Amino acid sequence: MSKLVRVTIPASTANLGPGFDALGMALKLYSVVEMRLSDQTEIEIVGKELQGTPTDKSNLLYEIAVDLFEKAGLAAPELFIRASSDAPLTRGLGSSAAAIVGALVAANHLAGEPFTRDQLFEMAVKKEGHPDNVGASLFGGIIVATMPEAEGEQIPYITLAPPEGLKALVVIPDFALSTEKARNVLPQVYSKQDVIYNVGHSSLLVAALAQGRLDLLGQAMGDRLHQPYRAELVPGLKEILEAATRNGAVGAALSGAGPTILCLTASDSEREQLQSFVDRVMKGHGISYRMMVLEPDDHGVQVEIQ
Numbered sequence: 001m002s003k004l005v006r007v008t009i010p011a012s013t014a015n016l017g018p019g020f021d022a023l024g025m026a027l028k029l030y031s032v033v034e035m036r037l038s039d040q041t042e043i044e045i046v047g048k049e050l051q052g053t054p055t056d057k058s059n060l061l062y063e064i065a066v067d068l069f070e071k072a073g074l075a076a077p078e079l080f081i082r083a084s085s086d087a088p089l090t091r092g093l094g095s096s097a098a099a100i101v102g103a104l105v106a107a108n109h110l111a112g113e114p115f116t117r118d119q120l121f122e123m124a125v126k127k128e129g130h131p132d133n134v135g136a137s138l139f140g141g142i143i144v145a146t147m148p149e150a151e152g153e154q155i156p157y158i159t160l161a162p163p164e165g166l167k168a169l170v171v172i173p174d175f176a177l178s179t180e181k182a183r184n185v186l187p188q189v190y191s192k193q194d195v196i197y198n199v200g201h202s203s204l205l206v207a208a209l210a211q212g213r214l215d216l217l218g219q220a221m222g223d224r225l226h227q228p229y230r231a232e233l234v235p236g237l238k239e240i241l242e243a244a245t246r247n248g249a250v251g252a253a254l255s256g257a258g259p260t261i262l263c264l265t266a267s268d269s270e271r272e273q274l275q276s277f278v279d280r281v282m283k284g285h286g287i288s289y290r291m292m293v294l295e296p297d298d299h300g301v302q303v304e305i306q
């Protein structure tokens with residue numbers, strides 16, 4: 001029997017406020033993709049988070065794996081795939097990016113490692129359309145990346161170690177919001193003032209994260225490119241963004257395309273105050289939700305061969 005490749009992939013939170021499509025952070029909330037060459041394709045979905053994803057060859061994991069084999073000049077394989085996830089789908093925690101990264105890394109091993117990690121990053125970005133979630137899931141920590149200027153150019157990126165003691169309180173509403181829908185509400189054109197605002201805030205945010213200046217995150221996480229437009233899709237977002245830093249957070253943002261809301265915190269006692277504040281806001285909107293406190297993941301994707 002062929003070897004089984006087991007890949008563990010962290011979830012991620014993208015944008016961190018102003019860094020739209022450019023910043024992301026990996027979180028200790030994992031999905032697992034197991035893959036082996038087989039005589040016949042079989043896809044097994046384990047656990048409740050991935051229920052509803054296809055178990056035939058239209059499954060994203062299978063499509064990505066076949067694509068990698070073909071790029072490597074190999075025939076499309078038959079595969080055994082088993083997938084599970086502790087991270088929910090379509091909630092703004094990078095599930096599609098984690099799936100893409102997991103499938104690419106597993107398939108690359110089965111194909112004899114024809115591609116480097118940077119090449120896998122490029123393939124993942126091409127599939128996902130932006131580098132923030134895939135970069136975080138692949139490399140871990142905080143990713144700062146942009147799209148390449150021209151086809152075939154390498155993706156420029158830098159990873160930063162998350163500041164010591166920083167934790168993410170993620171507020172996950174019980175409704176799905178696809179990235180596609182949350183991108184469709186954004187305008188085509190922005191004012192000069194709004195663009196200048198985001199350039200300043202995103203730059204300050206990266207510098208503050210690099211120097212561990214948690215005191216600046218609250219201001220630096222301000223955004224005018226996507227959150228004001230997406231607020232209509234996410235009840236409670238506006239209030240939480242306005243008041244989170246007065247209620248125990250060091251900063252707050254919409255996580256990726258939402259509807260999860262990210263509050264960054266740095267102390268256990270402040271986290272309790274923050275949880276009661278979030279609970280009041282969400283209950284006030286009649287929204288059911290779950291909350292998780294997650295540490296940043298520093299390692300990115302992990303591979304075991306069995």
Ligand SMILES: Nc1ncnc2c1ncn2[C@@H]1O[C@H](COP(=O)(O)OP(=O)(O)OP(=O)(O)O)[C@@H](O)[C@H]1O
Pocket residue numbers: 012014050053054059060061083085088089090091092093094095096097099133177178179180255256257258
């Ligand atoms: N393990 C998986 N297997 C197959 N398909 C998956 C898997 N994980 C995610 N997907 C696909 O990705 C879709 C979710 O992608 P989408 O970009 O809308 O949300 P997200 O990635 O969870 O959120 P965000 O990009 O805002 O962080 C799912 O509906 C499903 O089609």
Ligand SMILES: N[C@@H](CCO)C(=O)O
Pocket residue numbers: 014015020021022130132133179182183226256257
């Ligand atoms: N940067 C992306 C992340 C979601 O995939 C967005 O906000 O649309």
